[in-house]
Amino acid sequence: MPYVEWRGSKCRVRWDTGKIHPETGKKIYDSKSGFTNEEVAYAYGLDRESDIRNDRYISRRDGAVLMRDYCRTWPDTLDVGHLRDKAIRSMIRLYIVPRWGDTAVGDIKPSAYRAWKKQLKALPNVGEKYGEEILTAFSMLMDDAVDDELRSSSPVPKGTRQRRGKYKKKPREKKREMRIEDAHQLALNALGFWGLPGYVFMLTMPFTGMRPGELYALRREFCHPFWPASDPDMERCAESMARYGGTNPMPALRVQWQHQREDGELKLFPPKYESHRDLVIPAFLAELLEMLLASHQDEWVFRSIGGSPLANANFSYHYWRPIADGREASESFQRTRLGQRQTVRSPRPVPELPATAYAGKRLYLLRHGHKEWIDEAGGTHSRVAVESRMGHEVAGVEGLYSNVTTTMERRIMDALQARWVEFVTREGERLWESSPISLPSDLLDWMKGQVKAAQAAGA
Known part of the structure; x- marks a missing residue:
């Protein structure tokens, strides 16, 4: 069960993560402070323990990894051709890190992603196709962050969830038959x-x-x-x-x-x-x-x-x-x-x-x-x-x-x-x-x- 302790005018809640330290053999606890209400803090701890029991818990330490640090090593895990590897590293350097570099991997919200997607496609130097490639690379990155247990889920909507907002027909190149x-x-x-x-x-x-x-x-x-x-x-x-x-x-x-x-x-x-x-x-x-x-x-x-x-x-x-x-x-x-x-x-x-x-x-x-x-x-x-x-x-x-x-x-x-x-x-x-x-x-x-x-x- 979580327990609450007061530190001055604020209280902190601690909970058992269910993990054992490999060297000391002691239980590993996680915590969150800044609460002013003891009942709210205790309820927060109960929610975290529920996440642990249902295998959807991401520790604050893991989720706090900055995007710039994760992006530094992530491209090395990809098995793609040299041109694709070069393109992905370029997109990370020019667009993903400048926007998300100082954000923790676990703190990227779906609403923030949608706002960035809209801003990205409005840039004069980012065409429709290139913008989709940047978003695809970001989606892959977030999926791997979930696999690495840095997030519980990806902020990028999948399937029918991404079909929101007004319909926009994709432009097609005008072609005439080849004579x-x-x-x-x-x-x-x-x-x-x-x-x-x-x-x-x-x-x-x-x-x-x-x-x-x-x-x-x-x-x-x-x-x-x-x-x-x-x-x-x-x-x-x-x-x-x-x-x-x-x-x-x-x-x-x-x-x-x-x-x-x-x-x-x-x-x-x-x-x-x-x-x-x-x-x-x-x-x-x-x-x-x-x-x-x-x-x-x-x-x-x-x-x-x-x-x-x-x-x-x-x-x-x-x-x-x-x-x-x-x-x-x-x-x-x-x-x-x-x-x-x-x-x-x-x-x-x-x-x-x-x-x-x-x-x-x-x-x-x-x-x-x-x-x-x-x-x-x-x-x-x-x-x-x-x-x-x-x-x-x-x-x-x-x-x-x-x-x-x-x-x-x-x-x-x-x-x-x-x-x-x-x-x-x-x-x-x-x-x-x-x-x-x-x-x-x-x-x-x-x-x-x-x-x-x-x-x-x-x-």
Whole structure:
């Protein structure tokens, strides 16, 4: 039972925590002072003993751990990728510790959390998505504080409890359907800005659905025409040769890596969600990849303008924006030297590039468009085959029992090739007439061959 003792004009209540000191063997008591009414103090002690009996008691000593101290060690308990670890530590440093650092872990109230959530999302430098990521990190932190017995429950509402206040519809990005004409104009702009690697890159993404980082890190040994024969994993090589070679071969490539930076150094990492996968490609794209890899001996399929790994460039700004938005010609530029105004010819003159349907849009929409193209076939393609191609897993029994067969892959490959042939047949010589530059002879001959073959097939 608790007991009350007076200290001057205030009284204190003490209660048995039910724990034994490991060294002295004596009971451990907890207490709270500052009461002016003995009955109120005694009732408080009874409530604490009830918490102890029902296993919901948090000692004042444990609950008094400051958030800044808990946040100092908590990130070390997470088993996440290096980019996620870096992001969480940044959110703690910039937003969580400045607000909660001097507050005891056990003193954070749900009402205070709701007020902070509202203030956080009102900050001009915190967007909707980033704000949700900060709140998710804070929720994880509070859940672990409960597991560490620093709190009895999390102040972050779960489930239906968090649905309070006025309804606010989440904004969705406005998208238009991806037309192959628009994708090809991107490829032609990339040809004028970047060369043959640009033309092939801008067609590979919408026809494979690969993520940008996966394209940056696509290596020669994992790309058609060398893969799967060049796969360094002998067991996988034999299985893939049997699947994609044989009497009726299917050109394919393997998504094995993505490029990321760790501590400022460019490194190879597994693709997002460990989504290693094999991708069959349409025949026209296989020919383009053969042409591209025959033009250089580098380990990377897509090199930068200067010949270095593409991930070293700020691709979105220096490549995608001028290709998608268009730009003025830069055959010469003005400069002042020794007090004299000079007109100097650009070391890498770029022609005028027309704006495309993707002006102001994200590069990632080309990946979204690949999913649109496959979905347009309706029930023709297996859902498991489509999601596997996108690097996703189908949850539940459907994903557990299903398997992607070669028939499913061939159906997707043929549908993509048919889309290209239909486009080429419709365009004819317009296929290269909208190019901002005169096409290299080998690429022009290839395009003419594509048109001739498409027209012959449709005759």
